[in-house]
Every structure is written in C-alpha cells, then in structure tokens.
Amino acid sequence: ERLVVLITGCSSGIGLSLAVRLAADPRGAYKVYATMRNVAKKERLMECVKGSRKDTMDVLQMDVTDQQSILEARDMIKEKRVDILVCNAGVGLIGPLEVQSLEVMRQILEVNVLGTIRTIQAFLPGMKARRSGRVLVTGSVGGLQGLPFNEVYCASKFAVEGVCESLAILLQHFNIHVSLIECGPVNTNFLANLRRPEPDEETLTRVDPRTRALYDTYLQHCDEMFQDAAQEAEDIAEVFLEAIRSQSPALRYYTNSALLPLTTLKLAARDGSQYVKSMSQFVFSSHKAQEP
Template sequence: MEQTVVLITGCSSGIGLSLAVRLASDPAKMYKVYATMRNLAKKERLLDCVKGLHKDTLDILQLDITDQGQILEVNLLGTISTIQAFLPGMKAQGHGRILVTGSIGGLKGLPFNEVYCASKFAVEGACESLAILLQHFNIHVSLIECGPVNTDFLDNPQRAEPGDCSLQQVDAHTRSLYDTYLQHCGMVFQNAAQDTEDIVKVFLDAIQSSNPAFRYYTNNALLPLSSPKISALDGSQYIRTMSKIIFSTNGKEEQK
C-alpha cells in the first residue's frame, strides 16, 4: 500500500509532536511523516518518543516560516505561505488534504488576547476562502478547533499585553481585570484542558475520513459559548455573557 505523505509543522512540542509520533509509529506504516521544526537541536525529544519505530516513516526537517516570532506572522502568514507552497503539487496529483490547527480564540473574542484572536480569526477566514476554491481540485481543508491544551506552553509564565502597553504601565482597574482574567483562565484549564493525545485523535478522524468536515471541535464542553453569538447576531449578548463569565466574582459581576 502506498504511504500517505503528511507534513506537520511545529513538531518540537505540543500537538505537532504528539501527532508526528502517532503517525510515524503507526504499526501498518501507513504514513510517511515529514516533521518540521525551527530548531533541529530539539529533534531528540521526537526521536526519543518514537523509540526506533520510525524507520521509513519519519524525516525531520528544519522549517522556519517567519523571521520573527510575531503572533500574526506565525499564525496567519506562516499558515498561508506553507499552504501555498504545497498547493501546486496537490493540484497536479488531483487530491490532497490540509489540516490547520484552529482555536477557540478564532471563533470567540477573548480579553487580553486581541492580537492572538485577530490572527486566529484571520486563519478561519483564510481557510474558509481556500476551502470553497480547493474543493474543485479535490483538496479538502479542515480546521481542528482546539480549546485549552496541556502543552509545554502552559509551563511558561503567563503574560499579556493590553494593546501595546506593558502591564506595569496600565491603569489599576485594567490590572485588576487582568488578575481576574488569569484566575478565570486557571479554572478553565483545570476543568477543561485536554491532553495532546485527545487532540491527535481528532486529527486522525479528519485524516482518515472519506468525507472530511470543514471544522472539527476537540472539546464539546466549550461549544455552548457559541449560542449567544447565534441567538443575537448583533453581538451584544455574547459580549455581556463573556464579560459576566470572565470577570464575575462569586456570581456578581465586578463593578467599577
């Protein structure tokens, strides 16, 4: 059986690492995985995880999709440029699949995450636009919409930059709201964060489906938050609901 060729970006940790390990270690050797990362010095973790089960199924390559680690460049421009690089080959062979890691932050605005949400909203629009066109080439585009995920990213100190200002420069009320937001994030991650293996299962569903969907949701517990957007199209209900959920204390919304 001919192997399915899979390119995975960002394989030094997190979802990319787990997905590369799962596919490269497939007992039937159904996949030929090209796992990319910016710094090849970090490849040992991937090699340790596959434990020698990757003969003929895994190549590790260096790929840096941006000169600077800026959020918009990585999430949006990096995604688009990577897709565009491989589209000619997919069109020529008459089929292909593109799976993009989406985020709850690409479907819902979140405070103190303006740039991140903007980048992920843009990815949603880019993928939706491509999906409409690429169906005529038998190329399927799917977004894997992730909620909180237990990855190395969570081990880093949490930082936020309201606008372009540091937290030390903002007013006291904004700082207080930020502290409340961090408490909310802690509760969300404690109650709803998923392991990367849970995310990998959703990726596998999309890869193996004979008729892949455009969106796959990894965490159904977060879907009810979408209802205010649908029920009140002017957006007001969603804004009120999210403000109450995030900034309320003991059920009472914080007052200025």
C-alpha cells in the same frame, strides 16, 4: 502507498503528538515529515518515536516565518509530494492591548497568519496538479470568538479561519479538503511559550488599576480553565486522525464539546450582545473588585 504528511511546529505539543501518532501507525500507513524551527529541539520527539518501525519519520528544519526554509524543507521530501499538510505552528499572546509592542504583535501575526499562509502556498501547486490533498490546520476557540486579553491572538486565529474557509470553497474543485481542528485549552508548552508582558514589567505598571485587576481575574480564569477543561495533545491528535480518515472531511472539527455552548451563543444572537455579556460573566464573574 504511504501517505506523505508534513507537520509544522513538531518540537512540542500538538505537532509532536500528531507526528508520533502517525509515525507509530500500526499499519505503517504514513510517512511523516516532522518539521520544526529549531532541530536542536528534536530530542523529545525522537524519544517518543523510539521503538516504532523505522523510516516512518524524518525531521526537517522549517521556520514558517522564513520562506527559504519552507522551500528547502519541501525540496528535502523524497517522495516529491505532500498528501497531508498540517499547519500547526503557532504562538499565543495575552495581556492588555495597550501594552503590546508593535514588534511582538507583528511576530504573532507573522507566525500565525503569514506563516500558515506561506506554508499552504508552498504545497498548494503540487496538490492542485495531482488533484488531491488535505490541508489540516490547528484552529482555536480564539479563532471562533473573541476572548478578553487575547485581542491580537484572536485576530490572528480569526484570520486563519478566513483563509481556510475561503480556500475550502475553491479547493473543492481540486479534490483538496481543508479542515480546521478547533481546540480549547490543551496541556502543551503553549502557556509556557505564550508571549505576555512580564508581571514586573514597567509597561504593565502603566496600565490603569481596573484593567490590571480584570487582567488578574482573567489569569485566574485561565488557570482554572486549564485545570478543569484542558485536553491532552494525544486527544487532539485523535481528532486530526478522524479528519484524515474521513472520506469527506468537514471544514471544522471541535475537539472540546464543553466549550460549544459559548460558540453556539455567538451564532444564535447575531448582533453579538448576548455573546459579549455571557463571555464577560464567564470570565469575570469571580471578579471581586467591582467598580463602585
């Protein structure tokens, strides 16, 4: 019997790649429900699965911030079950904290935290009743350690870590496995979709010059990170597959070993001072405008 997989946020990026990879499985082992907030954006996905065998994929509308749309999508599943739930939908937010509007911060938390929780809530009773299931979540380095100018995004991804780690403990008793696929930079629409104050926005001109200079340095650092260390969405899909195929999946999978030293540093010095110092050096060392 085919494994039924439901993925959120499939119009682009990691969600799209994973949907394509599973739908094109040579053994036809998966039935994929690729969900997206706006089904008008399904063309790219459809283009990518052209040529793979028929009826391995259905596209469903699902906005993770809309409870009704989650339940409606659930009702559309022909098999009446989901074996593997992939909570992938997410949005980034960068910029000096003091310019972030309450409205935008709420949106980020709404999608990343409550969206993930709501999706899990909808499929958990079924998995518990069947005493089987997988919950896979697209995690982030920003969920493991703080990153400057990413305070709200990190808060949201730290929250997701808390949800998953907590659930993993309980769900052991139901033969349900929770796994986080922890990503560093990935070449997707993430940067384009990322929320940030516009450079010409009035709010940003109100920020003190030192913060603005450091923010510029951060943006350069970000560009460099994406140029030097970014992975492709297809690489991330492979790590998802590793977790899916494992008989006893781990709670965390790290997709990018180049970033592990900083994560390890955080764990090694528990008072956090080493991490704060090293991260600051890592991000801002090229910063020219040192304060006199």
